[in-house]
Amino acid sequence: MESLSDGRERWRTRPRLSADTAAGLLASARWRGVLAVVLGALPALAFPAPSLWWFAYVALVPWILLARSAPTGRRAAIDGWLGGLGFMVAVHHWLLPSLHVFTLLIAALLGLLWAPWGWLVRHLLGGVASPWRTAAALVVLPSGWLMVELARSWEGLGGPWGLLGSSQWEVGPALRLASVGGVWLISALVVTVNTCVAVLVVAWAARTPGTSRSAAARTIPAAAGLVAVATVTTSAWAWAPHPEPAGKIRVAVVQPGVIDGSGSADKRFAREEALTRDLAGRDLDLVVWGESSVGYDLAERPDVARRIAVLSQEVGADILVNVDARRSDQQGIFKSSVLVGPNGPTGDRYDKMRLVPFGEYVPARSLLGWATSVGKAAGEDRRRGERPVVMDVGDGLKVGPLVCFESAFPDMSRHLTNEGAQLLLAQSSTSSFQSSWAPEQHASLAALRAAETGRPMVHATLTGVSAVYGADGERVGAPLGTSASTTATYDIPLAKGVTPYVRLGDWPVHAALAVLAVLCAAEGVRSLRGPAKGRFRRPAPEPQGPHARTAHGSQAHPWH
Template identity: 45%
Template sequence: MSVGVRGRRWAVRGLALLFGCLLALAFPAVDAWWLGWVGLVPLVLLFGRAGSYGEAAWRSSLAALGFFLTLFQWLLPHVGILALVVGVVAGVLWVPFGLATHRLLREPSAARVALAVVVLPSVWVSVEALRSWEGLGGAWGLLGLTQWQVRPVLAVAALGGVWLLSFVLVAVNVGLAAVFLPGAGRAARLIGGGLVVVLAAFAFGYGLLRPEPVVTGNVRVVGVQPGVVYGGDARFAAHLELTRRAAGLGQNVVVWGESSVPFDPARRPDVAARLAQAAATVGSDVLVNVDARATDGRIMKTTQQYGPGGLAGMYEKRRLVPFGEYVPLRLLLGKVLQGTEIAKEDRAPGRDPAILRVGGVRIGPLISYESIFPDMRRELVRLHADITVVQSSLTSFDGTWAQPQQASAEAVRAVESGRSAVLVVLNGTSAAFDAQGRRLAWMPPDSHGIFVVDVPLYQEITPYVRWGDWVPVTASAITAIAIALLLAHTARARPGEGAATVRPRRRGS
C-alpha cells in the first residue's frame, strides 16, 4: 500500500473519530438535540462505503471512541488506568453497527435500504441494551435521551421507553444517509427519503395525538440542595438549617440528597432525635439519605423517612456503582487500581424495592445511580407508586456534563413511567418533571438552598410500563434473524462467490 493511500485511509478514519465526537454534543450540557436526528448520517455513509469489513470496523471503532470519550470526559480523571479499558470497550461497542452498515449499504439497492432501516436500528438498540447492564456502567448516553426537551417526540418514550426513541432516531439517520449514498439508485433514494417522512410523522404525530394523562391530585415537595459541604457534621447541620426554611410552606415532604447523613441514626440516637424534631418543626416528613456503617457492620446507602415520631420507612440501595461503590474482583483489581478513586470498601446492596407513604401519597424512592435504569422506575409504578423521588450527589463531578445529563434523563423516565419524577441532589442539578416531560423545577449546581415544587399525580399505566422492554427484545430478535440469514446465505454460496462477498473492495478505501 502506498504512503498516499495509507494517508487517505487514516484521514477518513480521523473523520469518523471527529463525527463520533460531534454526535456527543447532542447530549447535555451542549444540548444540540437535532444532532440526534442527523448526526449519524455521515457515519453511516463512512461505514457503508468503507471498502472492506476490516475498514468498516476501524471506522466504527474510532467513531465510538470519539463519541464515548467526549460524552464521558468527566469520568476519565477519576478512573486512572481504567481509562485504557474504557477506551478499548468503547471502541468495540459500535463495531457490530459498522459491520452491519457495510454489509447492507455497500451496494444500496431499494431492498437493501428498506432492510437497513429496520436492521441497523435493531443492531444499535441491541448494543445499547447490552451496554446498559449495571455491571458495565448503566444506561448512560443512550441516543434517545437527547430528545428530553423535544415535545411531542418525547411522548414516544411512553410507548416503548427510551429504546423506541433510539430506534426511531437511528432509522431516520439511516434513511437520510440512503438519500446521499453514492451508487444508490432513484428507487433506493426514494425508499430512504420516504421512510424518513413516515418515521418523523409517527414520532411527532404520536405525541400530538396522544391525550394528556388525567391529573388526579398533587403533592408539594421541598428539595434541599446545600452544595458542597465538607465534614459530616457540617453537612448534616447545613441540611437541618435549610430544612427549617420549609416551615409554613405547606409541603407534604422535604427531601435531602444522597449521603446527606454520613452516620447511621440507629447508632446515633441524637441524630435520630434531631431528624424527628426537624419533621415536627416543618410539619411534614423528611426523606434523608444515610451513607454509613449499619449496626450489622455493613456500609449501606439508605433512604430513611422521618416523621415527628421518628423513623417511618426505609429503602436500601440495590444497584451499586461499579468501582465507585464496589470493586468487581477486588482481590485482583484492588491492587492494580491503587491510587485511583475506586471504593476503598464495598458497600452492601439492598434486596427489595420499597414504597414510602406520605399521607395518602405513595413515593417510589431510588438512589443516584439507580435513576438511569428504566426498569427500576417501571417496577415502582407496578407497585403503585404515585411519584418517584431520586436522591443523588455528584460532588465528584462538580461542574461537569454529568450533572445535566443525570437531571435531563429524569424527563424521559417520567414519560416512560407515566409518573412525575423528582430528583434532589446534594450538589449537582436538582430537577422535577411531570408525566408529559414538562419541567417543573430546575436547580443548577451554582444554586444552593431549597426549592418548592407542586408535583401532579397520575394513575395512567403507559404502554411501556404494561409491556416492558418489548423494543430491545424485538430488536435483539431482528438482529439474531439477520445474523442467521447472513450465515445461511454464506453457507449456500459457492466458494468463489463467498470469497467475492468478503474480498476487500478498493472503492472508498
C-alpha cells in the same frame, strides 16, 4: 464565448465526488482510526450540557459514511469499535479526573460492542446498495444499535448512561414516544433518521446523468423511512394516552451546596438542618434531601435521628434523607433512603441495589484493585440492597425512591410504578463532577423516567442540578443549579393511568432481537443457496476508472 446553456451543461456533467471517495480522502490508512474516534464522539454534543438535541438526528451520518467506505468488513468493524470508543469517552469524559487512564481502558472495551454494528453498516450500505439492501439497513442498523445499548446497560458494564434516545429529554414529541416504547424507541428512531440521511447523502454524491434513475431508486427506501418516522411520531402524539390528573402535592428539595474541608459530614448536616427549618409554614407533603445527606447510621446515632424528627415536626411533613454509613450491626456500608417522620424513622428504608462500578465497588477487586492507586476508585465495596421499596408518606401518598445512578435504569422506575408508586424520587450527588457536563446529564434522565411511566419525578441532589418533572416529562418549576445552596418548593401534579411502556415493557428491544434473528436466518439461507442467489449479496463495488460503466450503460467518471 461559451453560451449560458453550455455552461449549465458543463456544471451538470462536472466530476462528482462520491461519498466513498470523500471518505477515502479524509481517511487514509494512517488517519482513519483517529477520524473514526472523532466521528464517534460527535453524538455527545446532543446531550447536556451542550444539549444540541437536533444534532442527534445527523450526528451518526459521518460515522456511517466512514464505515460504509471501508475496504473490508474487518476494517468496517474496526471503524465501529473506534467510533464506539470515541463515543464512550465523549459521553463519560468527566470521569477522567477520577479514573484517569482507566477511563480509556473501559471505553476501549465497551467500544468493541460497536464492532458488529460497523460491519453491518458496510454489509448493507457499502458499494452500490440496492433498494432492498437499503430498506433492510433502515431496520437492521437501528436494531443493531439497540443491541449495543442493551448490552452496555448492564450495571457491570457501566449502566445505561448516554443512551442515544436520552438526548431528546426536552423534546415534547420524543417524550410522548417514551411513554409508548421507552427511551429505546427514541434511540431506534434517531438511528433510523441518521441512516436515511446517510443514504440520501450517498445518492446525492453519486448523481451523474447516466445514473440519476438508479440513484433515485436507492433513495426511495430512505424517503419512505423518513415518512415512517414522522408517521410514528405523529401517531404516538395523537394516540398515546395523556396522564390523567390525580391531584397535587407540595414537595420541597433541600440542596446544601458544596461543603469542603474537614468535618464535611457535620457541616453538611448543619446546613441541611438550617435550610429545612426555613421551610416551616409552607404546607408541605414531603421534604427530600440528596444522596449521602446523612453520614451516620441513625440506629447508632439516635441524637441525629431526633434532630431530623424535630425538623419534621416543625415543617409538618416527613423528610426523606439518604444515609451513607456503616451499619451498626457491621454488615458494611449501605446507601439507604430513610423516611423520617415527627416520631423518628418510620421504618421505611430502601437500600441502593445497583452500584456504580469503580465508584461504589471495584469489579473483581482481586484483579482490578490497582484502579484505586491510579484514580478515585472505591476503597471499600458498598453493600447492595435486596429489593425495591414503595414508601407510604403522609395521607396515603406512595413514593418510589431511587439512589443516584439508578435513575438511568428504565426498568427500575417502571417496576416502582407497577408497585403503585405515585411519585418517583431520585436522591443524587455529582459533587465530584461539579464543573463538568455530569450534573445536567444526570438531571435530564428524570424527564425520560417521568415520561416513560406517566409519574412525576423529583431529582434531589446535594450540589445540583436538582429538578422536578411532571408526568409528561415536562419540567415543573425552575431547577437548582450547581452554584445554589438553598431550597425550592414545587407544586407537583400527580397522575394516574398506565402508559403503554409500563404495560408492555421493553418491546422495542424485543423487536430488534427479532429483526436481527431474521437477518441471521436470511444470511444463512443465502450462504446455503450460494451468493449469486441471495438477496443480500456482498456489497458491489461502485464503478471505478474512466472507462467503467454504470448499471445503465453510461460511462462513469473517476470522481463519480
